[in-house]
Amino acid sequence: MILDHLGIAVQDLEKALAFFRDMLGLHVEATEEVGSQRVRATFLPAGDPKLELLEATAPESAIAKFVERRGPGLHHVAFRVPDIHQALATLRARGVRLIDETPRPGAEGALVAFVHPSASHGVLVELKQPADRVPRFRTPARHTLGDLELVTLSDGFFALDGGAMFGVVPRPLWETRLPPDDRNRIPLGMRPLLVRGDQNVIIDAGCGDKMDAKSAAIYGLERAYHLDHSLAEAGLTAEDIDVVVASHLHFDHVGGFTATAADGRLVPRFPKARYIAHRQEWEDATHPHERNRASYLQENFVPLMEAGVLTLVDDGAEVAPGIRYRRSGGHTMHHQVVTIASGGRTAVFVADMFPTSAHLPAPWVMGYDLYPMDTLAFKRAFTREAIDGEYLIFFEHDPSLAAGVIREKDGKAYVDRVL
Numbered sequence: 397m398i399l400d401h402l403g404i405a406v407q408d409l410e411k412a413l414a415f416f417r418d419m420l421g422l423h424v425e426a427t428e429e430v431g432s433q434r435v436r437a438t439f440l441p442a443g444d445p446k447l448e449l450l451e452a453t454a455p456e457s458a459i460a461k462f463v464e465r466r467g468p469g470l471h472h473v474a475f476r477v478p479d480i481h482q483a484l485a486t487l488r489a490r491g492v493r494l495i496d497e498t499p500r501p502g503a504e505g506a507l508v509a510f511v512h513p514s515a516s517h518g519v520l521v522e523l524k525q526p527a528d529r530v531p532r533f534r535t536p537a538r539h540t541l542g543d544l545e546l547v548t549l550s551d552g553f554f555a556l557d558g559g560a561m562f563g564v565v566p567r568p569l570w571e572t573r574l575p576p577d578d579r580n581r582i583p584l585g586m587r588p589l590l591v592r593g594d595q596n597v598i599i600d601a602g603c604g605d606k607m608d609a610k611s612a613a614i615y616g617l618e619r620a621y622h623l624d625h626s627l628a629e630a631g632l633t634a635e636d637i638d639v640v641v642a643s644h645l646h647f648d649h650v651g652g653f654t655a656t657a658a659d660g661r662l663v664p665r666f667p668k669a670r671y672i673a674h675r676q677e678w679e680d681a682t683h684p685h686e687r688n689r690a691s692y693l694q695e696n697f698v699p700l701m702e703a704g705v706l707t708l709v710d711d712g713a714e715v716a717p718g719i720r721y722r723r724s725g726g727h728t729m730h731h732q733v734v735t736i737a738s739g740g741r742t743a744v745f746v747a748d749m750f751p752t753s754a755h756l757p758a759p760w761v762m763g764y765d766l767y768p769m770d771t772l773a774f775k776r777a778f779t780r781e782a783i784d785g786e787y788l789i790f791f792e793h794d795p796s797l798a799a800g801v802i803r804e805k806d807g808k809a810y811v812d813r814v815l
């Protein structure tokens with residue numbers, strides 16, 4: 397929880413501003429009337445937290461009653477939470493008395509809820525979930541490519557440090573594309589691709605459900621809606637998948653390859669599927685070093701080999717009819733993009749080479765990449781080829797854009813959204 401603001405009940409907003417703004421010199425943000433709470437609210441940033449001056453607009457307002465009973469002064473302490481429904485459920489489970497059982501709309505489009513002061517030692521505590529600044533693309537969306545149907549799925553969202561995601565690119569350049577949260581993390585999707593033809597092929601499978609609570613908090617994991625829901629919406633279950641393909645073996649791509657059985661054993665998550673990974677990527681993943689150890693979690697792929705369902709293949713291998721590996725390197729030495737060709741058209745699942753559509757410029761390379769100059773060279777050549785071939789590009793980690801075609805205008809490349 398992060399301190400968001402201190403709420404101060406005032407009798408007269410203008411008179412209060414004469415002190416907080418004119419005497420203290422605090423900057424004033426726009427005043428907003430919050431109809432649901434019968435108040436006018438003005439925020440004054442003071443470092444990251446703000447002061448919120450609250451003036452009642454009607455006698456039945458809680459602020460009017462507070463001022464009448466106790467006089468103007470400190471009214472509440474507000475904490476920012478990423479998921480207010482989750483926060484309320486946790487407090488309820490711990491027996492904490494709440495004023496609001498469900499969230500209600502607050503200022504600036506946020507959702508808010510109050511904890512009863514009897515539970516918080518006389519201090520009224522507000523929980524606040526700020527308005528989402530980045531729209532989230534979640535529901536499965538379909539596209540027909542020749543004889544194949546491509547369905548973009550979702551295993552939920554996570555968040556990574558914005559600086560690490562954009563490498564040497566300074567924040568002022570990327571923050572307008574993907575605004576970071578208060579911990580400097582940007583939201584990222586986990587969007588496996590389902591290819592339906594004679595077989596059901598899935599490329600990558602998100603991070604799955606094996607992550608412990610501490611890591612889930614660090615990575616801002618949001619999987620209330622995950623791959624099983626997404627598959628169900630597409631009319632399938634894990635049992636219907638015939639082939640599972642890994643772009644590379646990082647946890648946010650193959651965590652969903654295995655699951656924990658009732659007896660605690662790790663088993664293939666898709667019980668009838670043949671799994672495919674790249675031979676040298678497997679070598680690297682099973683012999684990690686200090687730099688990549690945190691990304692290569694053995695539990696995600698070793699059980700597949702033990703179960704005898706994993707096939708290792710080489711660069712350019714056809715992993716299913718019309719679906720091929722193509723080595724990109726860069727992100728990891730043997731990272732693969734996956735090309736899908738049918739009816740004279742080409743789609744490419746670019747995995748971590750262009751994690752989001754904001755990574756289109758060739759030098760916008762992630763700090764995570766082990767071989768950034770290889771990424772740069774691949775991106776430059778591939779972008780030219782993709783423009784000329786009108787490839788449909790699937791962006792696995794983009795929170796709001798699932799797929800698009802790269803086009804060029806006045807010598808500048810851009811992504812034309814398709815899904």
Ligand SMILES: [Zn+2]
Pocket residue numbers: 644646727748
């Ligand atoms: Zn990766």
Ligand SMILES: [Zn+2]
Pocket residue numbers: 646648649748751793
């Ligand atoms: Zn990734």
